[in-house]
Amino acid sequence: MSDTRTAAKTPGSLRVGVQKVGTFLSGMIMPNIPALIAWGLFTAFFIEVGWTPNEALNSIVGPMIHYLLPILIAAQGGRMIYDTRGAVVASIATFGAIAGSDWLIGLQNADLPAGESPIPTIHMFIGAMIMGPLAAWIMKKLDALWEGRVKAGFEMLVNMFSAGIFGFVAAIFAFYVLAPVVNFLMNILGGAVGWLVDNNLLPLTSILIEPAKVFFLNNAINHGVLTPLGLAQATEDGKSILFLLEANPGVGLGLLLAFTFFGVGAARASAPGAAIIHFFGGIHEVYFPYVLMKPALILAVIGGGMTGVATNVLFRSGLVAPAAPGSIIAVLIQTARDSYLGVILAVVLSAAVTFLIAAVILRASRKRDLAAEAAGADGFADAVARTEANKGRKSSVLGGLAGGTAVATRPIEKVIFACDAGMGSSAMGASVLRNKIKQAGIEGVTVTNKAIASLDGTADLVITQAQLTDRARQREQSAVHVSVDNFMNSPRYDEVVELLREQASGGAAPAEADAPAVPTTRREARAVPTTTGPIGSGTSRPADDAVLTRGSVRIHAGSATREEALQEAADILASAGAVTGAYFDAMLAREQTVSTFMGNELAIPHGTNEAKDAILGSALSVVRYDGGVDWDGDAVTFVVGIAGKGDEHLKILSNVAELFSDESQIARLKAAATPEELFELFQSVNQED
Template sequence: MTTASSPASTGSKARVGVQRFGTFLSGMIMPNIPALIAWGIFTAFFIEVGWTPNADLATIVGPFIHYALPLLIAYTGGSMVYNVRGGVVGVIATMGAIAGSDLLVANFNATLPEGESPLGQVHMFIGAMILGPLAAVTMKWLDSLWDGKIRAGFEMLVNMFSAGIWGFVMAVVGFYPIAWLVNGLMQTLGNAVSWLVEMNLLPLTSIIIEPAKVFFLNNAINHGVLTPLGIAEASESGSSILFLLEANPGPGVGLLLAFTFFGLGAARASAPGAAIIQFFGGIHEVYFPYALMKPVLIVALIAGGMTGVTTNMLLGGALRAPAAPGSIIAVLLQTATGAYFAVILSVVLSAAVTFLVAAVILRASRKRDLAAMASTDDAFGAAITQTEAAKGKSSDALRNLRGGAATQADGDGGAATVTEREITNIVFACDAGMGSSAMGASVLRNKIKKAGVEGVTVTNKAIAALDASADLVITQNQLTDRARHQTPDAVHVSVDNFMNSPRYDEVVELVQNQHEKNS
């Protein structure tokens, strides 16, 4: 397989840019989800309205969310840019922002008339996501200025003092402009969400969130806006509906059930397994290709998402902390006390509405799809052809979906995986490097083991963590452009679905042939 590709369109570049930004945000948040879960457990048990109130243990809740969580995010973001050194400087800078925010809030509250409710603390999650990487990248740039120019024996002295002094400078930056900026931004975003709630318009967010998920653009919205706002709300009231806007597994399982009963060919055969993985495993990516096969199905996802949000608004459904992954198990574990009925009903109704709308769409186009399938003997390809005909033009995303190849030679729609490079390290890559890529790696690892091939490792990583050690990289087709940018010298294979792809057999055959040739 070649690694050359045609120039990306402006729209594709924009999509990849948003994906890359969302992935970076996700990379700061996802490793710290265990800390968010721990904070949610403390909140659930020990605050005044918790399951087992305990005034002493409840004192952990405030410092945990105000200091520990933002500083963990800052360290993670800084270390992504410049290893431990970047993480340390990022933490110092974020501490300045936390202190600056507290001073701004205190000064504002001092001006309030007696009896008026004071402004609560602003938790510096967005500030950490700004300052962690910013402090690290500037520290990296400064180090490059005197790299190789330090007299022998003084390296440690220069390294320690330069990081300390620059950390001090960035803390001052955090204390003044960043704290002011983030406080204002959180106030604006909070007011916008409050207005949507008061006007009963919060369900309209599904019009943005559901299509964004299908095109892997949801991380920027979820981790950049919803999670910080949800945590701020949960710190005051103990829970937030915002954690459910993106994590609700109902729309996805509803779509997959519609394919189970009304789909055709390979899509119908694979849908039941995908539904189990999506609903209980929380890997939402498995339903994205089904929606991309027939983009009008996004309407069904939006309808289901809006139904779920409306149900939670009317009945008080909310979570104590983010549910990650978006599994029904994780959702139920994070459900606020007294909100189980609302949350469960919201999942059921959103799944039912998505199922009904998707079923109508699939039934309405069934005859055309059957005719196309009969002529091509390819249900996925037939659906893509039908979609392109309905759009009146071809689509890069759909063309990639058809062939399942990361690259195409002379527009022939895909080619077998062929390379002169010896394949010893295969990497599955996705946004966070956890859910769907871990599943795909497990599937291929078992196939390679059954084939009796030794000396080939199969791992999973976040796209941002890809490096030159990867010989062959496997991604979902919507993410291949970014993976190729990270590792241009590797062989790239794109698949429709990590759960089950015919491309896996090609890869197994490739490494098996190489192994036999070298033995």
């Protein structure tokens, strides 16, 4: 196994490891936030100290948090590992952990001396986050043992009984092994939090939480520790301060207001909009680039966070359930009946303290920042890119901060899509935009694609993925730069089309604009698409010259990991004689740099620019995963592997882009019952110009 593949599987960073754990925990919790909100409303209204006490409806509160919520979380964790089958065995196993915890606590309470307070019930949230994914993963491995060995007609019998028997065994394991471990762990964590509260040290947690947020490490703390402990506390007291340690929107608001008044360049221009998104939309990640741009500002967010926590401690305020997303609206909805004054003051004071500290820091460095802006290097775009790198995947919100709205200072005649290799995502993006420009009736503008390394300073507008914008800006310093996070249907395309339309109507077009653009090179000529009909229409290549053959199309009912999907794509291309065995490593290396997710459930994996020697010819592979592929946080159904020799692949990608730019066509592709039917629907990629 090559060094590239090993490096991809073992990032070698504690930060990355914690981030992945946090992301997985978040993936289990976030889809179930509606259930937590519903439970919070039941608590806020119907418990004895609620807004409208109701003994009958209060009876829902206990079973909901003790049984429903942990099992929902476990089911989601199992589904993330092994679809519905994983969700079922995860739920069975987690019920064993719940029952085991109750049994142990019942035995302990029976042995307590008379008059001593009973040990409270422990809700199995941590148990669900452990047992759910574990049970699903084991079930997946067990199924792999007898896959292909079951006689025809007995598949359903084997599937049903194997899952039932394993669920039975897993529940017993959770009852006797996991439940005692989780009970012990919850007692330790609960005791640690209690000690911090009793000694008035809870504000110090901001020293850990605020920096962790900026590096996307907070999910492991928030969903792994604070949410389970907060829910347990809310069950006993009707509210918990722990829900406010990370969710307070005042911190980010204060920082963004400081940039609004005292920042410079792109950071100042984008701060007001970011403040609205953060405070009312609850998207906290929008302020992280501002901290990374000037690391001293970490002191401001820590100071604001500590102020907010201290205020909530002083007023004994809390929320009845987690506030997610961390919007002021969500926070106020979940605020306990007696806590509005404390919560609102905490938000206001944390914003004020963060603003004051950040203002001092920004004012102190203002001369240097202005000089950097004048030199065209204010660092904000780089900070946005680093934030996305810390997150581990693209973000439409962050991409919007980096790209801004395109503003042209000269007539735009030449638009270039640039990517790392110039052979995949950029070609498809160019095709999509080219069609939009054509539909808008705009002439005199050429749209082509290149590798970033091939940019030569002649472009008027350059479009790249957000992670690559800074590299492209270094090569094309005088061009307008637009960042996108979705090459198939980015809203930025409409901005570009509107910019070109305004240019045409405002008389700013160049003298040659009266005539349609004529490609000047073979590369550009092949990149210009022709109008194609519906799926499968048109004239196809001869079978022996087709880039997509019947044997290169597959359908899988289940799911796969991104690495498994890459391996299958590489294997198909190798079987077609289009690539060597080294191409998989190049595809994997490409994903580590910039994702090949295109939007519309499509990924188009291909190698890096340095891997062209591994390409022997042009070919395509198509695999549909009905169970989906988690493509580094994006949901993918179709994986179209590409090998392009010379410029031949550009027309291929243009046709693929047309297929996936129409939702009705995507629906037909998803409805294909057999690989043969799917192949026929994909026949347009074999069309001649």
